[in-house]
Amino acid sequence: xxxxxxxxxxxxxxxxxxxxxxxxxxxxxxxxxxxxxxxxxxxxxxxxxxxxxxxxxxxxxxxxxxxxxxxxxxxxxxxxxxxxxxxxxxxxxxxxxxxxxxxxxxxxxxxxxxxxxxxxxxxxxxxxxxxxxxxxxxxxxxxxxxxxxxxxxxxxxxxxxxxxxxxxxxxxxxxxxxxxxxxxxxxxxxxxxxxxxxxxxxxxxxxxxxxxxxxxxxxxxxxxxxxxxxxxxxxxxxxxxxxxxxxxxxxxxxxxxxxxxxxxxxxxxxxxxxxxxxxxxxxxxxxxxxxxxxxxxxxxxxxxxxxxxxxxxxxxxxxxxxxxxxxxxxxxxxxxxxxxxxxxxxxxxxxxxxxxxxxxxxxxxxxxxxxxxxxxxxxxxxxxxxxxxxxxxxxxxxxxxxxxxxxxxxxxxxxx
Numbered sequence: 001x002x003x004x005x006x007x008x009x010x011x012x013x014x015x016x017x018x019x020x021x022x023x024x025x026x027x028x029x030x031x032x033x034x035x036x037x038x039x040x041x042x043x044x045x046x047x048x049x050x051x052x053x054x055x056x057x058x059x060x061x062x063x064x065x066x067x068x069x070x071x072x073x074x075x076x077x078x079x080x081x082x083x084x085x086x087x088x089x090x091x092x093x094x095x096x097x098x099x100x101x102x103x104x105x106x107x108x109x110x111x112x113x114x115x116x117x118x119x120x121x122x123x124x125x126x127x128x129x130x131x132x133x134x135x136x137x138x139x140x141x142x143x144x145x146x147x148x149x150x151x152x153x154x155x156x157x158x159x160x161x162x163x164x165x166x167x168x169x170x171x172x173x174x175x176x177x178x179x180x181x182x183x184x185x186x187x188x189x190x191x192x193x194x195x196x197x198x199x200x201x202x203x204x205x206x207x208x209x210x211x212x213x214x215x216x217x218x219x220x221x222x223x224x225x226x227x228x229x230x231x232x233x234x235x236x237x238x239x240x241x242x243x244x245x246x247x248x249x250x251x252x253x254x255x256x257x258x259x260x261x262x263x264x265x266x267x268x269x270x271x272x273x274x275x276x277x278x279x280x281x282x283x284x285x286x287x288x289x290x291x292x293x294x295x296x297x298x299x300x301x302x303x304x305x306x307x308x309x310x311x312x313x314x315x316x317x318x319x320x321x322x323x324x325x326x327x328x329x330x331x332x333x334x335x336x337x338x339x340x341x342x343x344x345x346x347x348x349x350x351x352x353x354x355x356x357x358x359x360x361x362x363x364x365x366x367x368x369x370x371x372x373x374x375x376x377x378x379x380x381x382x383x384x385x386x387x388x389x390x391x392x393x394x395x396x397x398x399x400x401x402x403x404x405x406x407x408x409x410x411x412x413x414x415x416x
Contacts, residue, residue, distance in 0.1 A: 015314050018044060032322035039401060042323060045315065046398040055379045056403045061202065061230060061355055061394035062381065066256050066304075067311050074258050074304035081300045093299050100305050104263060107309060108247075109238025115265050116292040117302055121229035122149040124248025124264035125196070127291050128225050129153045131274030132194060136162030141187045142196040144169045144386040145203060147227055150196060164191070169387065170206065173346055177209035181216050188220050195224045199231035199242070203383045203392060205328070205345045205355030207235070214243040223270060229253060232263070234324065234353060236317045245270050257308040260301045264291065320397065324354035327395040331404040332356050340415035344388045357383055359390030360414045368414070376410040 016024050027041055035041060048067045051057065066074065081088055097117070105115045118124045129150065132138075134157055142154060144167050154165045166187040174180050184195060195217045200207050214224045223245035231237070232249035233256075239247050244267075251261040266274065272286040276293065283290040312320070329349060335341050335358065344357035360368050365382035369391045372378040380391040393407065 018048070032316075032318040033326075035319055036322040036326035042397065043400070046400065048311075049398045051398060055373060055377045056406060057379050058393045058395055058399070058403070058407065059379050059381045060396040060399075061253065061392060063252050063259060064254065064256055064396050066258060066308065070256055070304060070307045070311050073307040074300065077300040077303045081303075089296075089299065097299060097302050100302055103306060103309055108232075108263065108265060109240055110265055111268070114268055114271075114288060115263055116288050117305070118248070118262040118264050118292070119260050119294075120252070120262040121147070121227060121248045121250045124262050125150045125225060125227055125246075126153045127264060127277060128246045128248070128266070128274065129157060129194075129196075130277055131291070132157075133273070133275065134161040134163050134193075137191060138163045138193045139166055139189060139191045140164075140194045140196065141166045141168070141184060141192055141222075143167065143198070143201075145201050145206075145388070146196060146198055147202055147229065148385070150227060154196075163193075166192075170201065170208075172204070172206070172344060173348075174351075177212050180209060181212050184213055185216050185220075188217070188222055192220070192222050195222050197224060197226055199226050199228040199247075200234070200353070200355065202230055202355070203344075203385065203388045204357050205230075205352040205392075207231070207351050207353065210242045210244060214245075218243070230355060233312055233317070234321065236321050239265050251305060251308065255305070255308050255312055258301045258304050260298065261305055264288075266291070315397070321353060323397060324395065325349065325352075327399055327401070327404065328352060328354050328356050328393075330401055331393070331408050332358075334408045335411050335415075338412065338415060341411060342390065344383075344390050354396070355392065355394050357388060357390045357392045358411060360411060363414065365389050365391060371414065372407075372410055376406065378407055378410060 019027060027035060048069060049065060050068055101117050102112050105112045108115060140154055140163060142151065142165065157163050158165055168183050168187055171179065197208055197210065197213055199210055210226055217224045225246040226242060226244045228247050228249040230253060232254060234254035247265040249263050251257040252259045266288055271288050274291060276290045278293040280290055280293040332343055336343050340361040342359040344359060345352050365384040369380050369382040372380055372391060380393055383390055383392050
């Protein structure tokens with residue numbers, strides 16, 4: 001990294017450099033679904049990561065490691081900020097962070113004035129929830145399968161202001177998008193002030209029909225807040241296509257950023273009514289930056305977002321999504337329907353991508369996850385909430401089909 005340029009492109013991430021221009025030209029011509037099955041291609045991508053030999057890592061939904069080019073660039077940024085210290089913070093920080101935020105806004109397909117960089121999805125969503133001017137009797141709608149931190153935040157508003165939280169339970173195998181839309185619509189009343197939905201449910205991997213839900217809610221005059229923690233840089237979309245009012249995501253998951261990076265989108269006309277959590281008299285009520293008073297923040301984390309975007313874009317979101325979808329179907333198709341095995345993820349391929357959840361008869365979720373690690377050296381995470389009981393399995397771009405074969409063998413052995 002050139003020490004005088006904190007937001008230059010990450011040349012080490014170029015696939016032309018990684019493969020050679022001639023070979024990359026052949027790969028680039030392949031349709032994403034065909035390339036998704038080319039193990040030689042993804043083996044080269046795998047070499048851009050430093051992986052532990054202690055276990056097979058199939059829990060990348062919580063935090064997915066940075067690739068080596070991104071990690072090395074991040075470390076360089078830490079060193080440079082430390083070297084220049086307050087001189088950098090007072091003279092360069094704001095302009096460099098603005099450049100990164102501008103690039104993120106372009107990636108999300110939204111105006112710069114509608115997006116800020118936060119620390120994670122929880123901070124983004126809680127900023128919106130806490131920013132409402134709630135009154136006793138106001139109602140909010142959400143699902144039992146939503147992320148626990150946001151459900152806790154709504155419970156806190158209920159204790160503090162007397163709001164009513166209406167909670168639905170999502171079907172695992174919906175017959176259609178309309179079934180899900182109608183489920184949410186059935187809870188809306190004249191007192192409903194906010195609807196929260198997941199773009200991708202973290203415990204099952206289910207992808208919801210966000211745009212159709214938003215259209216329905218808007219017909220009733222209800223704004224929609226979307227938890228996009230697992231969808232951003234995982235699925236191909238732009239935020240305007242979803243037609244939501246608020247969108248929060250974490251960047252340390254599928255974008256491969258350092259820990260402590262997220263985004264919050266607020267539609268322009270929804271900014272002014274939100275109360276900021278921290279006061280900042282220097283920002284106007286209709287300026288989204290009023291929601292982003294962070295104090296002295298580890299700026300090198302924000303700067304490394306630029307490097308992560310470079311790595312992400314060098315692969316391409318269509319190729320990335322196709323590979324992640326292929327990996328999930330590779331192992332779930334082999335165990336779905338087997339005696340003693342339950343898949344807590346929709347059967348329809350269009351309703352999920354990388355994430356899936358599996359249960360084994362006779363094993364509590366915690367015991368299943370522990371056995372997979374101790375007996376088979378496979379790292380997953382136990383899920384036991386909202387009627388979902390199993391281990392969440394989340395591959396990443398560096399995951400191989402051979403590793404997933406090990407998972408399939410383990411599940412068959414445990415089910416038998």
